[in-house]
Amino acid sequence: MNPWEEGPAGRALAFFYDICRIPRGSGNEKAVADYVLAVAERLGLWAHRDEAGNVYVKKPGSPGKKDHPAILFQSHLDMVCEKDDNVDHDFLKDPIDFYVDGEWLKARGTSLGADDGTGVAFMLAILENNEVAMPPVECLFTVEEETGLIGAGRIETKHIDARRMVNLDCGPEGVFLASCAGGMTGTLQKPVRMEPVQGRTVKIKVDGLMGGHSGSRIHWGLGNAIKILTRALRALDAQIGIRLCGLEGGGKDNAIPRICGATVALADDGSRLDALLKELSDGLRAELIPEDQAGFTLTYEEAKAESMFSAEDSDAILDLLQLFPNGVMAQQKDNPVPVVTSINLANVSVKGGAFVAQYSIRSNIESLKEEVAAAVRTLAGRMDADIEEANGYPGWSFAPHSEIRKLCVEVYERFTGLKAAVEGVHAGLECGLIQQKIPDMDIVGTGSTATGAHSTKESMNLPSFERTYGFLLELLKTL
Structure with a gap:
C-alpha cells in the first residue's frame, strides 16, 4: 500500500x-x-520511446481547451548513484531506502534521486490529473542526463509540437x-612503470x-578529496619519502569527490607516520568550511601491495595532481550566475598499467570553456599523458523576453503569495540542447526545493514539493 495517496500532492508523491x-x-x-510507458498505456495516452531511450507522452487538452497551444514539460529519468562506504546497496537492483525527517525526505546512506525524480513525478501526476482543465x-x-545530457542530444523533434517548455530539473522553489x-x-591517461614493492605499505x-x-556547489569552497590527499602525500614524501x-x-564526473585513498610504500619504518598525519589532518581541517570540517578524516591502515610506481612516475603523478586545475576558474560580478567557468577533478x-583521471568543465562562455580545456591539454602534454574529451554540450543563453517565464513568475507569486526570482545556474541543463534543436522554443526552468544533489546528503522538502505541484496545476489552469 502506497502511504502517500492523500493530500493535494498525494498522487505526485505516490509516483x-x-x-x-x-x-x-x-x-x-x-x-x-x-514504468512511464505503462502509466501512459493505463491512461490511454499516446506514447513513444525513441532509439536513445527517451520517452514522449501526449495528453489532449481538456474540453474547451483542445485547440489551445500545447505546453511541454521535461525532466530526466536517471539519477546520480552515490553511497557511503559502509552502506551495502546495489544501484542495479536495490530500491532507495528513504525516510521522513520532519519536513524532509532523505535516503539512508545513498543519494535520494530527487534530482530529477521530482520532475518525473510531477509530470506523471499531471498526465493522470483530469480534475484540472488544461x-x-x-x-x-530523457535519459543519461547526468552523464552528459546524452538523451537530450538525441531527441526526435518530430514528436514535439509545443513551443513553450517548462524544464523541471531546477530549484529551489520560487527560482525560475x-x-x-x-x-x-x-579523461587523462598516463602510463606508469611498476617495480617490485619495497618497504612497509599503508593505505x-x-x-x-x-x-x-x-x-x-563549486563556489562553496567544498574540499576535493583528491586534491586534499595529494597535498598530504606531497608532505609525507618530503618528510619520510613515499612511492605510490x-x-x-572520487566518483561521478559531476560530483565533487568526497573520498580518496592511496596505497603507498614508505621509505622508512613509518615510526613518524602517526604524528605527521595528525599534524597534517589538523592543518587541513582548519582550511575547510564548517560543512566539511564536521566529518573530515585523514587516516591510514596497513595494506598489501605487490608493486609500486617507479620513482620518476610516482613523482610525476603527484606533480600532475598538484598542478591539475580545480574549482572556480572565472567569475563576473554582473553575470546572472557569479561563477562563469569551473573545472572539477572528479x-x-x-x-x-596507467594512471587515469576524469574531470568535467563548465562555462557560460564557450571560449572560456575551451581555454580551460586547452590548459588541461597543455598539462597533459608536459606530462606525456593522453587526453580524450567527450560529451560537449551547449549552454542555454539568456533570453531577455520570455512569455512562459513571465507567466510562471506571475502565477507563482499569485498562487503562493511568495516572491519569485529569475536566475541562471552554473550547471548543465538539457535546455541548451533542446533550444539548439528547436530554436523557437520558449523555455523556463523550475522545480521544488531539494538540497545535496549528487551526494548522500540529498534531501527533498515535502511542503515545497506540495506547493510546487499546486503551482504547476495553477499554471495549467491559467494557460
Whole structure:
C-alpha cells in the first residue's frame, strides 16, 4: 500500500514513491522508462520511446481547451548513484531506502534521486490529473542526463509540437531559471612503470567530506578529496619519502569527490607516520568550511601491495595532481550566475598499467570553456599523458523576453503569495540542447526545493514539493 495517496500532492508523491523503488542510474533507465510507458498505456495516452531511450507522452487538452497551444514539460529519468562506504546497496537492483525527517525526505546512506525524480513525478501526476482543465500537454522524459545530457542530444523533434517548455530539473522553489552553463568531460591517461614493492605499505585515506553537485556547489569552497590527499602525500614524501602503489578516489564526473585513498610504500619504518598525519589532518581541517570540517578524516591502515610506481612516475603523478586545475576558474560580478567557468577533478584510478583521471568543465562562455580545456591539454602534454574529451554540450543563453517565464513568475507569486526570482545556474541543463534543436522554443526552468544533489546528503522538502505541484496545476489552469 502506497502511504502517500492523500493530500493535494498525494498522487505526485505516490509516483515519486514508485520511482524510488526502481533502479535508475544513468544508462540503466529501461525499467523506469517501462514504468512511464505503462502509466501512459493505463491512461490511454499516446506514447513513444525513441532509439536513445527517451520517452514522449501526449495528453489532449481538456474540453474547451483542445485547440489551445500545447505546453511541454521535461525532466530526466536517471539519477546520480552515490553511497557511503559502509552502506551495502546495489544501484542495479536495490530500491532507495528513504525516510521522513520532519519536513524532509532523505535516503539512508545513498543519494535520494530527487534530482530529477521530482520532475518525473510531477509530470506523471499531471498526465493522470483530469480534475484540472488544461491545454494539450506534452511530456519529454530523457535519459543519461547526468552523464552528459546524452538523451537530450538525441531527441526526435518530430514528436514535439509545443513551443513553450517548462524544464523541471531546477530549484529551489520560487527560482525560475533562464540560463545555464555548457560543459564537457575529459579523461587523462598516463602510463606508469611498476617495480617490485619495497618497504612497509599503508593505505592513506581522505574521507568524510560533504561532496555534492560540481556545478551548483563549486563556489562553496567544498574540499576535493583528491586534491586534499595529494597535498598530504606531497608532505609525507618530503618528510619520510613515499612511492605510490595505487590510487583510487572520487566518483561521478559531476560530483565533487568526497573520498580518496592511496596505497603507498614508505621509505622508512613509518615510526613518524602517526604524528605527521595528525599534524597534517589538523592543518587541513582548519582550511575547510564548517560543512566539511564536521566529518573530515585523514587516516591510514596497513595494506598489501605487490608493486609500486617507479620513482620518476610516482613523482610525476603527484606533480600532475598538484598542478591539475580545480574549482572556480572565472567569475563576473554582473553575470546572472557569479561563477562563469569551473573545472572539477572528479575521479582518479590506476587501470591496466596507467594512471587515469576524469574531470568535467563548465562555462557560460564557450571560449572560456575551451581555454580551460586547452590548459588541461597543455598539462597533459608536459606530462606525456593522453587526453580524450567527450560529451560537449551547449549552454542555454539568456533570453531577455520570455512569455512562459513571465507567466510562471506571475502565477507563482499569485498562487503562493511568495516572491519569485529569475536566475541562471552554473550547471548543465538539457535546455541548451533542446533550444539548439528547436530554436523557437520558449523555455523556463523550475522545480521544488531539494538540497545535496549528487551526494548522500540529498534531501527533498515535502511542503515545497506540495506547493510546487499546486503551482504547476495553477499554471495549467491559467494557460
